[in-house]
Amino acid sequence: MRQVRYAAAMTVREVIQRSTEFLQRHGVDFPRLQAELLLAHLLKLPRLQLYLNHDRALAEPELTALRALVQRRSKREPLQHLVGSTSFVGLEIAVSPAALIPRPETETLAELAAAALSKCATPAPVALDFGTGTGCLAIALATRCKAAQVHALDISEAALTLARANAQRHGLAERIVFHLGDGFGALPEELRCDLIVSNPPYIPTAEIATLQAEVRDFDPRAALDGGADGLDFYRLLARESPAWLNVGGGLFAEFGDGQETALQLMFNDSGWRAVVAHRDLTERPRVLEAWR
Ligand SMILES: C[S@@+](CC[C@H](N)C(=O)[O-])C[C@H]1O[C@@H](n2cnc3c(N)ncnc32)[C@H](O)[C@@H]1O
CATH class of the missing domain: 1.10.8 (Helicase, Ruva Protein; domain 3)
Structure with a gap:
């Protein structure tokens, strides 16, 4: 029918x-x-x-x-696109085909990063959300940590337009600085952060075709594709983020099923310390924490 x-x-x-x-x-x-x-x-x-x-x-x-x-x-158009928004750590976030729909598992990343940022000894800690999409993580950090200065980066202009609108809706337009571009090169040279948070694209390229239609056909490809083994962005984060962190700074990054061991090895081998994987609410290893 x-x-x-x-x-x-x-x-x-x-x-x-x-x-x-x-x-x-x-x-x-x-x-x-x-x-x-x-x-x-x-x-x-x-x-x-x-x-x-x-x-x-x-x-x-x-x-x-x-x-x-x-x-x-x-x-198979996602319900969130039809109703126009979703809830993320209790915050209403507008969604559109411009950016990945925030996922419940990413709330674990938001909670862990917000707790770490709140514990920073600096009076006005600086956080960066690498690959901000709808802006959900940057908005969660700015909401939870009133003293923090938050930066948010994305390669997609359409995603940044949505993220800016979301920040405005939550009264955070003055608290979050948005940067458009490909990776860390898009940031002002002098920026130094106490915390970097990222939910990078982590699906191996060949697996994208096997995903649910709601994800495969409606989330932007640039939000999904993590390269041949799904780990391209973690290699970039492990290698390049230290230059953007203050001494003692930390990284919290979401990862996919089966990536935990490879990431722990990668970050330990790249000179990070206290490398830990946290589980999400479904008990799956989901968030990498690492410090300089
Ligand atoms: C998995 S989505 C995460 C979106 C949002 N942070 C969340 O958790 O829902 C990854 C984001 O990274 C962005 N991205 C992909 N490649 C990038 C690059 N080279 N530089 C900056 N951002 C990039 C994508 O446009 C996308 O918005």
Whole structure:
């Protein structure tokens, strides 16, 4: 079936059922939850309120708008793109095809880096978010550490436009300095940081084709591709970030499944100390911590 079919004056309960079946047929994970979230977004209601409105009939314009959303979701467009934002460490972050959708596992990186930044002995510690995307990590650091000066770097102009808008929405336009360019070369020469945080692209090139359609077809390629073994950006970070760190500075970086051992070896061999891998909330090794 090509189109999701709704009849006139269908109730909330009926459209949820119809939309769920349609999304299920198109292989969308958690189809009922997705149908409910789309309808809740459309009706501007918290999802649980749908249950109190089960017998409410939808007007024709509402059915038309829902049909368009469900149709797009069936083509695997991510829910976050359809609703326009996501929550990251309790902060609302606008999303778009310009940047990777912030992931729950990256919240572990944000929490660890914010805690380390708060413990810096310097009164106004300086942090850099390498590969900022939506700006979620830079915004989390600036929100949690009021004294910090935060810099954020990305190679994508479109991502930086989104990140700037997100910073503004959180009242942080004056607290985060954005830099456009390819790697550390885009930063002012005199910049020295106490902490670098990064969720770099870490998917091995050949694996990108095997990812879920929502990721493969809708996250920017530049946010995913970590080179042949997925480790290109860690080699860059291990080699080049010391020049941008103050003595005793640290790096927190997210990594992918199966990369922990190679990264520990790489950072230990490159003169970093106290190299530790932390687990995320699903108990997977996810965040590398290393100090100079
Ligand atoms: C995995 S995304 C992370 C986005 C965001 N920090 C997050 O955690 O959701 C990686 C980001 O690195 C950026 N990037 C890729 N290559 C880069 C480079 N050579 N220099 C700077 N940024 C780069 C991409 O544009 C992308 O926004």
